[in-house]
Amino acid sequence: MPQSPTSKWAAILTATLVLSGCSGPWNDPNPPVDSEDVTYFGSFITRPKHLDPVRSYSSEEKLFIDQIYEPPLQYHFLKRPYELEPATAASMPTLELLDENLNPVSEDSQDDVAFSLITIRLKPGTMYQPHPALAEDDQGKPVYLFNSAEESEQYKQLSDFPATGTRELKADDYIYQIKRMADPVNKSPLLGLMTDYIVGMKDFGAWAKENRQEEAWLDLRAHPMEGLTRVDDYTFSIRIEGIYPQFQYWLAMPFFAPVPWEADRFYHNPGFPDRNLTLDWNPIGTGAFMMTVNSPNREIVLERNPNFRQELYPSDGSVDDQKKGYLADAGKPLPFIDKAIFRYEKAATSMWSKFTQGYYDRSGDGDPNINTATFDQAFTVGPGGLELTPELETRNIIVDEEIRPSLFYTGFNMVDPVVGGYTEDKRKLRQAISIVYNDQEYIDIFRNGIGQVAQGPIPPGLYGYAEGEAATNAYIFDWDPATKTPKRKSIEYARQLLAEAGYPNGRHHETGKPLILYMDTTSADSSPRADWIKKQLDRIGVQLEFRTTDYPRFKEKMRQGNTQMFGWGWLADYPDPENFLFLLDSRQGLVKCQCAGSNSTNYDNPDFDRLYDKVKTLANGPERLAAINQMVAIVQKDSPWIWGFNNKEYYLSNQWVYNTKRHGISQGTLKYVRVDPALREQKQKEWNQPIVWPLMASIGLLFLLVVPGIRAYRRRQKLTIDAS
Numbered sequence: 001m002p003q004s005p006t007s008k009w010a011a012i013l014t015a016t017l018v019l020s021g022c023s024g025p026w027n028d029p030n031p032p033v034d035s036e037d038v039t040y041f042g043s044f045i046t047r048p049k050h051l052d053p054v055r056s057y058s059s060e061e062k063l064f065i066d067q068i069y070e071p072p073l074q075y076h077f078l079k080r081p082y083e084l085e086p087a088t089a090a091s092m093p094t095l096e097l098l099d100e101n102l103n104p105v106s107e108d109s110q111d112d113v114a115f116s117l118i119t120i121r122l123k124p125g126t127m128y129q130p131h132p133a134l135a136e137d138d139q140g141k142p143v144y145l146f147n148s149a150e151e152s153e154q155y156k157q158l159s160d161f162p163a164t165g166t167r168e169l170k171a172d173d174y175i176y177q178i179k180r181m182a183d184p185v186n187k188s189p190l191l192g193l194m195t196d197y198i199v200g201m202k203d204f205g206a207w208a209k210e211n212r213q214e215e216a217w218l219d220l221r222a223h224p225m226e227g228l229t230r231v232d233d234y235t236f237s238i239r240i241e242g243i244y245p246q247f248q249y250w251l252a253m254p255f256f257a258p259v260p261w262e263a264d265r266f267y268h269n270p271g272f273p274d275r276n277l278t279l280d281w282n283p284i285g286t287g288a289f290m291m292t293v294n295s296p297n298r299e300i301v302l303e304r305n306p307n308f309r310q311e312l313y314p315s316d317g318s319v320d321d322q323k324k325g326y327l328a329d330a331g332k333p334l335p336f337i338d339k340a341i342f343r344y345e346k347a348a349t350s351m352w353s354k355f356t357q358g359y360y361d362r363s364g365d366g367d368p369n370i371n372t373a374t375f376d377q378a379f380t381v382g383p384g385g386l387e388l389t390p391e392l393e394t395r396n397i398i399v400d401e402e403i404r405p406s407l408f409y410t411g412f413n414m415v416d417p418v419v420g421g422y423t424e425d426k427r428k429l430r431q432a433i434s435i436v437y438n439d440q441e442y443i444d445i446f447r448n449g450i451g452q453v454a455q456g457p458i459p460p461g462l463y464g465y466a467e468g469e470a471a472t473n474a475y476i477f478d479w480d481p482a483t484k485t486p487k488r489k490s491i492e493y494a495r496q497l498l499a500e501a502g503y504p505n506g507r508h509h510e511t512g513k514p515l516i517l518y519m520d521t522t523s524a525d526s527s528p529r530a531d532w533i534k535k536q537l538d539r540i541g542v543q544l545e546f547r548t549t550d551y552p553r554f555k556e557k558m559r560q561g562n563t564q565m566f567g568w569g570w571l572a573d574y575p576d577p578e579n580f581l582f583l584l585d586s587r588q589g590l591v592k593c594q595c596a597g598s599n600s601t602n603y604d605n606p607d608f609d610r611l612y613d614k615v616k617t618l619a620n621g622p623e624r625l626a627a628i629n630q631m632v633a634i635v636q637k638d639s640p641w642i643w644g645f646n647n648k649e650y651y652l653s654n655q656w657v658y659n660t661k662r663h664g665i666s667q668g669t670l671k672y673v674r675v676d677p678a679l680r681e682q683k684q685k686e687w688n689q690p691i692v693w694p695l696m697a698s699i700g701l702l703f704l705l706v707v708p709g710i711r712a713y714r715r716r717q718k719l720t721i722d723a724s
Contacts (some may be wrong), residue, residue, distance in 0.1 A: 003140070025690075030383065039056075041340075044341040049701070053069045062254070075666045077672050080661075085328060100114040113298060116239070129286070142266070147273070155275075158282075171234055172230060176261050177259045178225070198227045199226050203224065244617065249573070249579075252573075274338070288670070289302040290305045300344075303338065342365065402651070403648050403649075403664065405579075406569065408569040409568055426501070432494040433517075434476050439453045439606055447645075457641075458581070463620050463624075473643065476490060506543070517565075519566065583600070586599065592604065605635075614627050654683070655683070
């Protein structure tokens with residue numbers, strides 16, 4: 001039977017209502033996933049540049065490579081203070097002290113120590129992820145080796161290779177990676193530091209440079225490095241200069257993660273680099289996850305490594321860990337999820353919106369993502385401090401906080417003729433500027449009050465950090481006994497220091513010319529932050545101008561020492577004060593060493609260097625603490641930095657995410673995360689109910705307008721037919 005127009009419109013309305021009630025959310029940005037897999041949905045806002053563990057040195061990249069690569073050691077997920085534990089190592093490394101003739105030295109005779117021998121024993125049975133680099137034919141030879149780019153042109157990405165293989169992790173793989181660190185072609189940011197420690201690294205680098213032929217593969221197995229010894233398939237040793245207790249922390253970083261020689265050879269196939277078939281784009285590891293999609297303009301996908309060895313969720317933690325449910329999965333095999341899909345977001349506001357809709361499991365992965373754009377939507381300031389907004393409170397949002405060992409400061413270039421130098425007048429100039437640069441005000445205005453004004457180079461949570469009157473930087477603050485807090489010295493005192501520095505009222509005492517300083521930056525000088533900084537210095541008559549360049553040019557100016565003032569920051573690589581004190585070691589100065597040093601201010605004080613050499617060889621104790629206190633006093637007086645602030649970070653997770661505790665050093669925590677997909681789906685539907693009444697109203701209005709017209713038209717047609 002033919003339908004009338006009225007019946008058709010009624011059918012459309014009914015279908016629309018039915019679909020809106022039974023289908024999933026209309027606005028879900030995530031791709032469909034296999035219902036059999038437990039999938040984690042995350043996000044990233046900064047695209048990774050390097051995924052080769054020997055090159056990568058940014059927190060954005062560690063979000064991914066920390067899940068894929070495994071150095072010998074890792075950090076215990078729950079314990080605070082941070083504690084190392086074996087990862088691929090069977091136990092913690094052993095240490096033997098040696099004299100110049102490589103004979104053992106007792107710990108009581110440390111003056112005779114010339115070397116430290118660190119021996120690492122690996123767990124048998126650790127396997128690499130499936131990878132075409134490890135695919136072999138019946139004769140045990142690599143399947144994918146090509147003589148020309150034309151031979152391999154059909155392979156555009158790793159998924160194009162039909163065959164994959166795996167093999168067991170061996171001691172040789174760690175040795176090969178350390179040699180890759182020494183090879184200058186790989187541009188490892190750790191090369192300068194490790195050359196000073198690992199015996200023979202400098203000579204090996206010279207050999208590699210001399211024997212490399214353009215872009216051809218150089219087999220690093222062909223030449224020994226003096227400080228590396230293969231004991232057996234599962235054991236190797238590293239010999240380093242002198243005593244360096246902090247070396248163990250480097251053994252928990254991706255720089256020391258294994259890379260099989262087969263992968264290095266595979267990625268040097270002709271034509272591969274032109275198609276991004278490189279280790280920098282396609283990692284290969286033994287970790288809990290492997291990267292199966294690397295499309296950084298859209299998404300990055302990690303999937304469970306089917307060859308991952310058995311590792312269990314930790315069974316020991318604090319009382320607080322127990323209360324927060326972090327020990328509910330104790331003893332269970334890792335990882336808990338099968339796939340992690342990280343979507344690229346260009347703006348924090350978009351990332352935040354999708355988190356609150358339930359489409360991202362956590363508010364941020366590489367970063368906490370609670371910034372000025374989203375803070376007011378997440379928190380209110382109540383009597384007890386920060387509290388979740390009522391909306392998030394009703395959604396049972398989980399809040400985790402972590403004081404990451406960090407320091408954000410403004411540096412003075414110590415080789416600059418105006419703000420640099422070590423005479424008393426130069427110190428007073430820097431101290432005067434540090435006084436008027438009110439870091440607490442900066443924290444309140446630009447960081448929503450989250451942060452703590454720093455008094456020196458060592459952040460909270462590390463050995464040597466001090467609190468109270470004894471820790472107060474007496475050059476910038478006075479101790480207030482009433483409030484028992486440091487109080488910034490007055491503007492009048494800052495003006496006095498400026499005059500004693502030779503600039504009364506901000507003008508040179510001889511020429512009368514105004515003092516104009518320059519802040520080098522990569523951001524626009526018209527920003528509210530820039531305007532605030534200018535006003536701070538203007539209070540003592542100092543003019544500030546911004547010199548804005550792109551990041552590559554800014555880095556070049558830093559290396560050449562052509563800056564004057566600049567903003568900088570440091571997140572701890574490992575939880576030891578030496579990791580912050582070395583930022584002021586003169587041998588790491590960018591200009592002095594002409595390398596990728598960490599001393600961005602080019603600070604150079606022989607007394608500080610002497611104490612630094614002492615501190616980095618001592619175990620924690622009274623002697624080390626006394627030396628640290630002396631170092632802090634020296635740099636407080638010299639004032640190479642406006643000391644800035646230490647950061648405290650907040651992370652939010654949706655209620656279906658478990659084991660959400662963050663780690664201030666390592667990002668290799670995805671394997672501990674558990675999600676409840678059913679609860680996530682339920683909440684996504686609740687929170688994203690489509691609003692269909694405007695559509696229904698529009699259709700109804702259209703119905704009221706169109707149907708009478710159709711009826712009138714049909715009547716006219718009928719009259720025409722009858723008349724004929």
